[in-house]
Structures are given as structure tokens and as C-alpha cells.
Amino acid sequence: MQKRQLGASDLYVSELSLGCMSLGTEEHKAKDIIHTALDYGVNYLDTADLYSFGENEKIVGKATEGIRDQVIIGSKVGNNFDKEKGTWSWDPSPAHIKQGLKDSLHRTGLDYIDLYQLHGGTIDDPIDEVIDTFEALKKEGLIREYGISSIRPNVLRQFLQKSNIVSVMMQYNLLDRRPEEFLPLLRENDVSVLARGPLAKGMLSSKAEQAVASKGKDGFLSYDYNDLVDISEKWKDMTSGEENAKSFQYILHNETVASCVFGASSTEQVKENINAFKKATPLTDADYKQMQSLTKALTYANHR
Structure with a gap:
């Protein structure tokens, strides 16, 4: 699988990567999913301390023992959680970030x-101290x-002006085109996008109708249920059985995107996504414009 540079860094991530949040806590099954992804060319694994209250990080660590030099591992911090109570609160303080990493x-x-x-991240955070x-x-x-990992325009602009971030994780897919407003600015600053939710909860996948x-009963962003039904039908006709792959290709068409981070709860899902893409x-370019004609060029309404 081809790799793309993450910002101006020396990290090169696979065009498809594995979001580990959906792995579950059954260690053997989760490790099989990770190993399948790696065998099929994925080299970036995305986790977070909050996922399963730390258990997800433990699984990722165990699954990559002995192959650390073959993987790029991303994690996240900022949520001070209590595993016993199952609660968490936002805490971007330097003390928490340092302890969170430890x-x-x-x-x-x-x-x-x-x-x-x-x-x-919020605009009220001590951003300079965080950086x-x-x-x-x-x-x-x-x-x-x-x-x-943020979709708040005011926060994004602050980090672009003040920091040396190499990436922004944002939900991005054909139904959620809000990041497109910021792709030129991100590229200008040598910052890449890690696109989460590339299949829009499955509504852009080969199982779009069921999803x-x-x-989609309550809608998705500014689309109501009838909109989603109409789009899914047209998407099926347009992609000729390559729904998953075309969803990934649409996102990766802009080279500011480094990787599509898809979730998987089975090895079969991993194989389906990667095989379809390959x-x-x-x-x-004509395909790309035709795809865009299906949906709206939405923008972020809040936190501007």
C-alpha cells in the first residue's frame, strides 16, 4: 500500500489506516484484527487513552510487541477519566498531558x-501552554x-498560527465535506489530515442501504432521512459495486489528506476495505466532480 508523508515530518503513513476504537476488549480477537491490517499493508494504528478507558492502548501495545519498528502508533490525550466510575472530563492542562503520556x-x-x-480542544484552553x-x-x-483531533475552526487556526502540529484528525467523507473549507490552509501550513469516519457510519459503504x-433515521448533519436514501441509491449506481473504495478514493483525491482511518470490528471488514481499495x-477528476454533485459543500457553523 502506498504511503503519504504526515505534514512536514519524517512519518509516512499508509493511505488506509486502522482506527482502533472499534476493536473491543477481547484481546485475541482485537490482536487478530490489528495483525490482519498490518499484513495487508496498513502501518498506522490510531488509539487514544480514553478508548475503553485505557484497555485499547494495552491491546495495541501487546499486538505490536516485536514489530515496533514496522508500525506508526498514534494516541490521544486530554480527557481525565475514571475507569471505575466510567466518567471523564476535559483537562488540557500541562500536568494532565504529561501524566497522560506517562x-x-x-x-x-x-x-x-x-x-x-x-x-x-476549545478556544478557552491554555493553548500556548499546551503547545x-x-x-x-x-x-x-x-x-x-x-x-x-478537532473540528473547531477557531481552535484549528490557533494551532496553525502558533504550533508545529503535523496533523489534524477530522471526520471527512462525501457526506461530511466540512473539512474541504480548510484543506488549502492546512496544505499551506504543511499539515495533513487524518480522515476519520470515511464511510460515514457505513452510509457510503457496500451496505449503504442497510446503514x-x-x-440515518434521524438524519446526518443537514441531510434528512429521505436525502440519505436518495444519495445512497445514486451512490450505488455511480460506483458500480466499488462503494467502499470510491469513498476512500474521494477523500484521498486531495493530497492534503494523509490517510483514511477506518474502524473495524472483524478481520473480514479489514480485508473487505483494503482489498476493495487495492x-x-x-x-x-471527472469522477471526483460527479461525486461532489451528489452532496453539499457544508461548512462548520460553530466555533468560528
């Missing part, structure tokens, strides 16, 4: 994390690079 390294059994991301903390952790060699029926016919 805890993540302990859970994963790693000496460093390749990409450490702020798991959210200074990430820079210090990078200088210590505990992280290689850092980024943010819309189960997950076998798909190339996407042309």
Missing part, C-alpha cells in the same frame, strides 16, 4: 509514541510528532 507509555509498553494528539508541553515532550524524545435504514479502478 500512563499511555506504561499501558502500551512503549518508549515513545509516534504521533501524540490533543483529543479535542509548550507538546514541544517539551518531543524534545525529550517521548513523542516524535504531535497533532490535534441508512439503521443509522482493486478499484483509478479515480479521475
Whole structure:
């Protein structure tokens, strides 16, 4: 699988990567999913301290024992959680970020994390202190690079102006085109997008009809249920059985995107996504424009 540079860093991530949130907590099954993804060419695994209250990081760490040099591991920090109570609260303080990294390294059994991301962010955060903390952790060699996972335009602009982030994780797919407003600005600043939710809860997948029926009943962003039904039918006709692959290709058509981060709860889903992507016919500019004609060029309404 081809790889793309993450920002201006020396990290090169596979065009499809594995979002680990959906792995579950059954260790053997989760490790099989990770190993299948790696065998099929994925080299980036995305986790977070909050996923399953730390258990997800433990699984990722165990699954990559002995092959650390073959994988790029990203994790996230910013949510102060209580595993026993099942609660969490936002805490972007330098003290929490430092302790969060220490805890993540302990859970994963790693000496460093390749990409450490702020798991959210508001304009009221001590942004300068957050940046200074990430820079210090990078200088210590505990992280290689850092980024943010945020869809707040006002927060994004602050980090672009003040920091050396290499990536922004954002939900991005044909139904949620809001990141497209910021792709030129991100590219200008040598910052890449890690696109989560590339299949829009399955509504852009080969099982779009079922996904819309189960997950689109209350709509999606500014689309109501009838809109989603109509789009899914046209999407099926347009993609000729390559729905998953074309969803990925649409996102990756813009080279500011480094990787589509898809979730999987079975090895079959991993194989389906990657095989479809590898076998798909190339996407042309005409195909891209035709796809865009199906949906709206939405923009972020809040936090501007």
C-alpha cells in the first residue's frame, strides 16, 4: 500500500489506516484484527487513552510487541477519566498531558509514541501552554510528532498560527465535506489530515442501504432521512459495486489528506476495505466532480 508523508515530518503513513476504537476488549480477537491490517499493508494504528478507558492502548501495545519498528502508533490525550466510575472530563492542562503520556507509555509498553494528539480542544484552553508541553515532550524524545483531533475552526487556526502540529484528525467523507473549507490552509501550513469516519457510519459503504435504514433515521448533519436514501441509491449506481473504495478514493483525491482511518470490528471488514481499495479502478477528476454533485459543500457553523 502506498504511503503519504504526515505534514512536514519524517512519518509516512499508509493511505488506509486502522482506527482502533472499534476493536473491543477481547484481546485475541482485537490482536487478530490489528495483525490482519498490518499484513495487508496498513502501518498506522490510531488509539487514544480514553478508548475503553485505557484497555485499547494495552491491546495495541501487546499486538505490536516485536514489530515496533514496522508500525506508526498514534494516541490521544486530554480527557481525565475514571475507569471505575466510567466518567471523564476535559483537562488540557500541562500536568494532565504529561501524566497522560506517562500512563499511555506504561499501558502500551512503549518508549515513545509516534504521533501524540490533543483529543479535542476549545478556544478557552491554555493553548500556548499546551503547545509548550507538546514541544517539551518531543524534545525529550517521548513523542516524535504531535497533532490535534478537532473540528473547531477557531481552535484549528490557533494551532496553525502558533504550533508545529503535523496533523489534524477530522471526520471527512462525501457526506461530511466540512473539512474541504480548510484543506488549502492546512496544505499551506504543511499539515495533513487524518480522515476519520470515511464511510460515514457505513452510509457510503457496500451496505449503504442497510446503514441508512439503521443509522440515518434521524438524519446526518443537514441531510434528512429521505436525502440519505436518495444519495445512497445514486451512490450505488455511480460506483458500480466499488462503494467502499470510491469513498476512500474521494477523500484521498486531495493530497492534503494523509490517510483514511477506518474502524473495524472483524478481520473480514479489514480485508473487505483494503482489498476493495487495492482493486478499484483509478479515480479521475471527472469522477471526483460527479461525486461532489451528489452532496453539499457544508461548512462548520460553530466555533468560528
